[in-house]
Amino acid sequence: MDETYLIRQAQDGDVSAYNTLVLHFQDAVYNVAYRIMGEPDAAADAAQEAFISAYKALNRFRGDNFKAWLMRIVTNACYDELRRRKRHPQSSLDEIVENYDSSPILINQDESGPEKQSQQAELVEAIRLCLEELPEDQRVAAVLCDVEGYDYQEIASIMSISLGTVKSRLSRARARLRDCLQGSAELLPAGYRYQ
């Protein structure tokens, strides 16, 4: 896929070229949104909103890292949604049931048996809960660095913060996650338990 060519075509109004880019990056965008939002539906909405915003603002893209630019947009979309929820908190039984039913489809599940799968699911759930307990800025830093594998410079660019702030947020996030996961130590595989 010639990313630069597709971007130029999309900037000239070729929606199908842009859709090619969407299909290429949508899993990554959705995963970031899901780890930040913690809910599949909210993550899907944020990802859709991000792709629409990105297309409208495509002519502002001047850099060479389209993925990082997309991540910045989806991160901002998640921030906006989280802020909106803080201003207007609402939850209903229907919403809880709906969220439970729409759990995400995992790509690289461990295929080593039902027991292992159960342990894996519990571990994922424990990490998800610990991530949700983090402050938003630390959660985004941890997701981008440890889950998505971005380096500090890219994280600083995506979050519009300095390198020092990236280090600081990441350090605090890991310290909190460590404390949180120590409470779920029995869920961790032997090699992943803290001593």
Next chain:
Amino acid sequence: MFDFFRNLRKSEAEKRQEAITAYLDNALTAGERQRLEEQMTADPALRVELEQQRLVKLNLSRLPRSRAPRNFTLDPALYGRPARQSGAGLYPAMRVATVLVGVFFIVAVGAEVLTFDTQAYDTNSVADRFFAQAPAADVVLEAEAEMASEAASAASFDSAPQLGADAEEVVPESEKLFKEEQLGDEPPDVFGATTDEDVVESAIAAEESLAEALVTAVVGTAVEKTGTREAAAESAPRSPTPAEEQEEPVEAPPAEVDNGLADLPSGAGGEPEEAPLSGVMVTGEAGRNGLAATETATGLPPMPTMIAVPLEEEVAEAPGEALAETFAPLLEEGEPAYRQDVYSRLSARQLVILLLGIILVLLAGVTLIVRWRLKE
């Protein structure tokens, strides 16, 4: 820079933890990495901390990837060509321009603050040059000042020399004379005071009366100069009218008045002690009449508005502002050449600062708006 200040507030434990985090992510320099490894060799707690962070990172990285629940592609029928962002290209240039103007503004303000005294001195020089450019005005002013001086010497200052010395600091002689003229038959008992209490009270009363008289003089003189002249004629020698001055050449003025008017150096070599500002401008009624007469005697159009010349203290506090306020009416209505000279020299630097400030505010505002629209 902000990171530097933030680091100052961090505890040693926080710094150590951040160093371990950066070590895990290969974000340390070679020197920092070597230092941390040496510390870990000596400190087992650091190694434990490193291992715990490594496990956290490992757990997070093993989180399963999720597939998008649906495609997020856009409908070509709903979305046309992306909007052109006209401000996107301008934003970097505007940001640079804002920074540059800001730097120039700071430099200009700094230069203004650092050279404040020098400029005040230059302001006096400008005032001197202003008077020097009107030679006929000098002659008339000297004559007026001479008459005022004679009237002052005829007054009863000699009977209270101590009070006279105190009042001298506040009230120039011509203004004392003018005060007596305005108060008419009931002058305050300032000059006949004998005790200290009387002297103080009388001095206060004299100051209040003088303030009222000055206000009355400024307004009254501008509205009707003839009434003031008649009042002055009752207690002092009559001031010659401009027509009389043209007919009768004025004799050479006394040395002390001449020192303040005609022979002042126009450059930086002037000595303020020898030529006090009150002498230069001939405060009070005499000075005002002198300015009015100057206009007529030199054949220039008559000046409809009279000027209240500031006292020495006012000038000493804010020389530039006081002089600017003093000469503002004259500059507006007087000779264009004078206006150009005084106005441009008096406030050229201030005008530059003002202009830079306005440009800076406008640029910053537009840049912020463009930035805000780009972020949307």
